[in-house]
Amino acid sequence: MTKRIAFNAFDMTCIVHQSPGLWTHPDDQSTRYKDLDYWIELAKLLERGKFDGLFIADVLGVYDTYQGSADASLRRAMQVPVHDPLMQVSAMAAVTEKLGFGITVSATYEQPYALARRFSSLDHLTKGRIAWNIVTSYLDGAARNLGHARQISHDERYALAEEVVEVCYKLWEGSWDDDAVVNDRVAQVYADPGKVRGIGHEGTYFSVPGIHLSEPSRQRTPVIWQAGTSSAGRAFAAKHAEAVFTVAPTPATLRRYVDDIRRIAEIEGRDPRSLKIYTEITIVTAATDQAAQAKYEEYLAYTDYEGALAFYAGITGIDLSQLDPHQPLQYVDTDSARFALEIFSKADPDRDWTPHEVAKFVGIGAMGPVLVGGPATVADQLERWIDDADIDGFNLAYAITPGSFEDFIEFIVPELQARGRYWDDYDEASTLRERLYGVGQARVREDHPAAKYRGGQNLGADLDPLELVGIADGEPN
DSSP: OOOOOEEEEEEESBSBSSSTTGGGSTTOOGGGTTOHHHHHHHHHHHHHTTOSEEEEEOOSSOOOOGGGSSHHHHHHTBSOSBOOTTTTHHHHHHTOSSOEEEEEEESTTOOHHHHHHHHHHHHHHTTSOEEEEEEOOOOHHHHHHTTOSSOOOHHHHHHHHHHHHHHHHIIIIISBOTTOEEEETTTTEEEOGGGBOOOOEEOSSOEEOSOOSSOOOSSSSOEEEEOOOSHHHHHHHHHHOSEEEEOOSSHHHHHHHHHHHHHHHHHTTSOGGGSEEEEEEEEEEOSSHHHHHHHHHHHHTTOOHHHHHHHHHHHHSOOGGGSOTTSOOOOOOOSSOHHHHHIIIIIOTTOOOOHHHHHHHHHTTTTSOEEEEOHHHHHHHHHHHHHHHTOOEEEEEOSSTTHHHHHIIIIIHHHHHHTTOSOSSOOSOOSHHHHHHOTTOOSOOTTSGGGGGGGGTTOSOOOOHHHHTTOTTSSOO
8 A cells, every 4th residue: 555645834923934045035925924814825835735733843942052142143134033932822723724823932942831731721722723833942041041051961951852742641641531522511511520530740840739720622632742852852852752753864764763763662552653754854846857946946046145144053063164164074962953963964874064054954945855856756765765765744945935844735745646656635534633543542552651651650649629729718929
């Protein structure tokens, strides 16, 4: 049976996301990021193109490593200014029925009690089409502006994230029983207090005794995404992720990551095939190979060398402006985004990367590869990535927006449909998790760590829910 290829559009609530300089192209509309109509139009376009979802990236700081300041990032609109990624989702869900939404939120700077409510609210409002992309934030500026003297170490951020998700799982899965909501108008009873419990969590970073403020949503726990590429990230992804976002320069490089993540997942007691793995890719296409190449050459004229170096410096913590542009990079251990260092200095043993080559590579599509060609050429390459790397789909970045998505829908979708690699229409799945695992599987699988809290199992002390919300004496405190 031919494997369907899943596609998510990859975007961010800013001007420059993955292609520095392309915002200046006359057909690019990314400066409309602050206009809700832009997001509504994009959602309609993606659903018309039968995309699985929209994956929204985010950062909580400014790329200020390049030349020791944020000046280059501000000049080049390099992921600054940037809006909160949650705000547009309800409006986009209101004009679509099937499109999913993967939202990036950092576990490092969140109170899980409040975070759990935000995701439950969105899962209700979207009728179960929400995913949480868990990141741990790599920018030192984010740490300084959010109450820390400096960035928490890389591996400690993952230890913190472990407890954040543990608290959220307890709230989502264990606080309210499935039949806690009675909704009895005659008896004037909405919820049965005997079927709602506090989670009694006492941990290293958080104390959360109380009940979840939201009643259970369709998925309860949103679909869990994670970009697990570093050693700590792979371990976290293998334990928690239902969908894994990876970036690699070649299918062979990616296959090593994929095999390792699935191996660790099996050690964690999970079905390794339950992890759906996606990689970032950018497609420049047209009716013919020649036309696509001409379009690519046109885009290259708009790329921004300084913006590319500011982006790379921000995510790696290494200022390439201080290095010989033609000297091969050496791997350096930092507390920033280690996957970016590994991609260019460790992941591909057959290639030496210089700062000059990195900037050229990042210019269109940032960390992911760029496929250029007509429908047949691009479809051949997409199939090779899927089959050789053993992945499930792609997060499709854009060179220009929404033009890159429009081109994909016009030229690539029909070719993939003809090959049986892209669906003709959405299936019957109503929730995002059912899209991954099949109709009727809206809840986390039994082998997922969130499942152990179902029905109030494995929580803390059994505490009075009224006491825990602070009204035991009839007055708020």
